[in-house]
Amino acid sequence: MSSAKADTPNQKFRSKRRNQIIGKIVIYAILLVITICMILPFLWMLSASIKSNREVFVMDPFVWIPKQPKWDNYIKIWTKIPLLKFVQNTVILTIVVTFLQLLTSSFAAYSFAKLEFKHKNALFLAYIATIAMPWQVYMVPQFIMMRSMGLNDKLLAMICLQAFSAFGVFLMKQFYEGIPNDLCEAARIDGMSEYRIYAKIMLPLSKPALSTLTIFTFVNTWNDYLGPLIYLRTETKKTIQLGLKMFIGQYSAEYGLIMAGSVVSLIPVIIVFLCLQKYFVEGVASTGLKG
């Protein structure tokens, strides 16, 4: 009698353990499947980038690394299209846009978060009202305007277009509001001007928010397609996305080369992403929570 009583909790414990183990197995199985789905296309890309056009689709037997890897795909791609020029254009565009975005957004956000002034609410409302407005709604009039300003087919148009977003101001303002006001007050009493408070106190403190904004802006500008498609017509002015798409359109059967070009176009994004990854995840999370 007494032994039967002692058994029950033990059995319960054991079945609980078993459930936990099964749960773990299920979780890892799901993760494995998802990871494969996520990674496989990229592995395929790498593999295909060192294959000849014929080898790319050979399935029986399928090999990840061909016997004679065609490394010269990575050399040829630079001469087949002006890839270097595309990369240069994109790098210039991305760096200038990101820099302007960080500077002007954090500047404006400081004012909205920490200063009192006339028409503050009305000015901020202008930003709020446009944040839900898709760029696609006004891209055509914007183009017509830029064209009349003589900015058609110029990288400068792309810079003007992407450097002043409402999103950046929002993100930075939210962050600055989290910094205690006492800090600014103390500095003001010490006789610091607002510009110095911004430069010496706020800017160094806002590294996490700046990193988040950097990645968002960098990734968006680097990967943008529709903007450059509208504005940049001359081949030597195109960005890498546009150039890659053009190459795919022209040489749709050059599978190895297309993949080599794709790998090249991914490298900068991978570097930035891996370096600032922590901030990126935090940034997405914080924009999500505030909604």
Added chain:
Amino acid sequence: MDEKKAALVQELETEAAELMRQIRAETDIQKKKKLIVKRDSVQRKLTAVRNNRRISRETKRDLVAYSFIAPNFIGFAVFTLVPIVFAFVLAFMNWDGSNAISFVGLENFKRMPQDTFFLAAFKNTILYVLGTVPLTMIVSLALAIVLNQKIRARGFFRTVAFFPYVASLAAITAVWSMIFHPSKGPVNYILYSLFKVPQDQLPKWFSGGLVLFTLVLFSVWKYMGYYMVIYLAGLQGISAELYEAGSLDGANTWQKFRYITWPQLRSTTFFVVVMLTINCFKVYDIAVMLAGGGDGKLSTSATVLVYYIYQNAFNYWDLGYSSAIAMVLFILVLIVTLIQFRYEKKLEA
């Protein structure tokens, strides 16, 4: 000069006195506060005039604040606000971009119901939204729940799931069109050799009725990592005590999800759905790159609203019609935003 000053001082003094009287008479505390603020500003102006300062401290403060805002705001106003106003006007105009512009009223909007390509674009966009939003939401929630457990290499899995989001479209769509190539791709090869699907019945992923399905599949794959991160943040906001209490009451895994996780994530889910819906309405480059072929032209089975906006503007130079279609897109997004707004009001109340 002195006379002028005296007159101004006189004027300001009477204004201040009048405001003071109003403040005393006012009973509503909110209005009273407003009046006090107003009186303070008059008073400050008064001292400024008395002390012969040209610029009051207030004005100086405003100027400093404006100097902070100006660089961004000027760019924003010129390149965003002005075109938005222009877009609204253009929707009621007829213009080819170079000849005279003329007002046509609602003519552009009346053309839409007869335009089969527009109707196809509208229908496809809606179908794409209806397919992508729930699927992405479910997958990213499931992934977030799994990755919120204490497991090995959690950081690695998160990075992997997130990576397609940052990877450039031109590159990953190129891979997808090879993997799903109708005659040579590995996916159809597996269907053929493993599942014995006859050669002539192998799915053509990028044309006909299937193309929307492929677009949805691709979008889920690309965007789920992003929304997973938002869900992860939401999950971390749920207190562990709730789950402990659930365990004590003998709740199983499903019950814990149903009665703790899901209700607690309500506002996160709402945000995810709104963001997803708005982003899906804007779909363009995914469709053009996956289904556009070499020249980037979309057929009726794959066309979307933004594509037709682009076509009308830059291929047909029918700017009025293009803007009218853009207004349809705007209204769709506006409806979603308004729903969000009302829901948030409800949550606050």
